[in-house]
Amino acid sequence: MNIAKTDIPPLILFLIISFITLIAFVMVAPLLFSIDLGATHLLNRLLPPSFMEKGRPEFFLGTDHLGRDFAVRLLYATRNSVVIAFSGMAIATTIGTLMGVLGGLYRGWVDTVVMFLVDARLSIPFIIIGIVCASIFGSDKITMIAIIGFAGWASFARLVRSQIIQLKEANFIECSRSLGASNMRILFEHIFPNISSPLIVHATMRLSSFILLESSMSFLGLGIQPPDISLGIMVSAGRDYLISSWWLTLVPSFVIVCIVLQVSLIGDWLRDKLDPKLQNNS
């Protein structure tokens, strides 16, 4: 089913537009508000947001415990978290698709190996893999992206493999094969166009768990390291000031929840739209 032709409910439309706006805004934020993430201004520390008592107009969301502009840091942090999750998703999708194609197309021992790797990956919780990898390889931005890609590919592989196995039995592919089409031709002409929608749905649904993994790891101090910043680091740094300056923790937490909720609801809607089996069910 073509997504463009379907009716989009107003709530979902709002979520999609607000998500795209948010992403666009945080991506250009460093151009608009250029700051040095490491610089501190201890005279301004822990100022409340501008709309609260004692707030100053130049600091919209106040300042953190080192006197840095909280709103601008929030934009930088959101940008880092989103970039890491999206890049990780791209890697996970690529590795997963490749493995799924290998398993589904060639079957036999290749398939056995692929499914074994999938099972092995799934027998360790997502965040434990993240923690182990971070302790071995360290955790800068690039490593975090690699960790997410490495930890997240398995479900993509399983999806692609099962789709391909189903499709291989389809009449139009049998037809194409009997006309002499090679495996590669069938893959690119018939299989990829047909598995793209479930793949997009799955990627959207997994994106929220990648954002959660990134923020949980940086919250634990095992994600990207200061002075670089992510939403999890902000939540963790604000915890010590929860009584006096609650916004330092609750605002970045709210941002995480908002992004994850947007992505999950869009993903749920896409799944229901693109999967006719589920349409009567929910």
Place this chain on the structure above:
Amino acid sequence: MRSFFAVCFIKSVITIWFILSLVFVFTRMSGDPTRWILPDDAPDNVRVELRQSLGLDRPLSEQYANSFLAIFNGDMGKSYYYLRPVGELFAENAGATIKLGMAAFTVAIIFGVPLGVLAAVKRNSLIDRLTMGIAISGYTIPDFVFSILLVFLFSLKLRLLPSGGSATLAHFIMPVIALSVGPMASIARLTRSSMLDVLRQEYLDCARAKGVREISVIFKHALRNALIPVVTIIGLQLGSIIGGSVVVETVFAWPGVGSLLVAAAKNRDFPVIQYGVMLISIAVTFTNMLVDLSYAFLDPRIRDNF
């Protein structure tokens, strides 16, 4: 049935072997641990002594073999950071995590299944929407955010519950809630959709026509069949409880395996990490195996094939 069990068992053993080997290779590849345990200007003889006491002077093949023997004798060597046997550290911390995990599991099942049933029976009602709202927030609010919200509300604002530690029953309340919300949400969602499938079937009308009371139609006739997929998802929640406990234990200063692992990862304390991964992979793999077996046991179509 016996051959099905054997296949499952052999697969699980190979999976565990593979994971442990991978962790072994990667931790050994990351260099000499004395570099980050000792200061840069430490004399060579101290380094050699430390390597000896940690067992790092032995050949790699022997270290590799020892890391597997640890499954049976619990001897994974000494922690790089605490300089104490790893098995001892885990023995001290495992109790707290098991208590927390069991409590969270119980809460998730006790609330998840009835909520799912209620939502399915009263489909599209306020209760259904409320339950599904809770379920969605259960998997969109990260564990650490939820834990902090609980601390903010119940410890700092209302001053009802302690914010950390594990001494009394009151200490259990918030960590258990934080840890059980995610699994509860999954269980409720699946129970609901599985119940909806079953509720459509005609044999329920047949039962009603015979004069069976509605409550027993739902709980005796429908729920029994709806629970088959739910049993499997309950088993699979072990992974999310283990993953969640890492975060929740850190927030609530809970002296368990999760906080031990986080500290070990920060200190690059590889023996502790290896042992932790070993325990987790064994627990999760064998639970998955039991789930497969229970599925075969509960569903005669699969059972009869073996």
